[in-house]
Amino acid sequence: MASLHDLSALEQARAIARREVSSLELANHYLERSDQLDATVGAFAIRTPDQARAQAAQADDQRDRVGLSPLHGVVIPPKDLDAWAGVECRLGSAAFHFIPEFDDYVVTRMKEAAFVFTGKTNTPEFGLPSYTEPDVAPPARTPFDLSRTAGGSSGGAATAVASGLAAAAVGSDGGGSIRIPASCCGLVGLKPSRGRVSNGPAGEGL
Incomplete structure (x- = not known):
């Protein structure tokens, strides 16, 4: 088998289903790579190794169930604009420095699909600029040229995938925030139709 991070998300999911690899092994692989590379590429605003291992272990326990999602147990992190309860x-x-008591709808759907979150990906302040250089995390860089930006506002998501720190990642896009980072990092970025995924529930004041 190729290195785990060289497999596509679907290939990883099939390997998990066939018990060629466990979700926990996959999560640990990505966590180790993040230890080595994240400070350089700036993929994550917040890393959550304990939660990732717990989610992966739960995904492994569910492998024999019927009707699992196509990406069951695969590492696909949310973005630091997404509310994830307790994180x-x-x-x-x-x-801003708060711990929400609720999950945004997109995070709820990701959990239902048994995605594994190794952290929350880097984003510029309030997701506004088309580059990802916040004051609270290292700048997101394309791994193909560390002197250049990974774009924004989903720059952390894009460089996480391009750097082999996640199989895929969730972004958000109003004016190019998925498409620009995908272009900067040599990826395909999909902007769904507006409203296809709900923005709610929203926290107080936002």
């Missing part, structure tokens, strides 16, 4: 949310800003 710090910064919105890429030094002005």
Whole structure:
């Protein structure tokens, strides 16, 4: 088998289903790579190794169930604009430091699909600029040329995938925030139709 991070998300999911690899082994592989590379490429605003291992172990326990998602047990992190209950949310800003008590709808759907979250990917302040250089995390760089930006606002998501720190990643896009980072990092980025995935529930004041 090729290195785990060289497999596509679907290939990883098939390997998990066939018990050629466990979700926990996959999560540990990505966590180790993040230890080595994240400070250089700036993929993650927040890393969550304990939660990742717990999610992966749960995904492994569920492998024999019927009707699993096509990407069951694969590492696919959310973005630091997404509320994930119990995990710090910064919105890429030094002005925000709170721990939500709820999951955004997109995070709920990701959990239902048994994705594994090794962290929350880097984003610029409030997701506004088309580059990802927040004050609260290292700048996101394309791994193909570390002198260049990974774009924004889903720059952390893009460089996580391009650097082999996740099989895929969730972004958000109003004016290019998935498409620009995908272009900067040599990836395919899909912007779904507006409203296809709900923005709710929203926290107070946002």
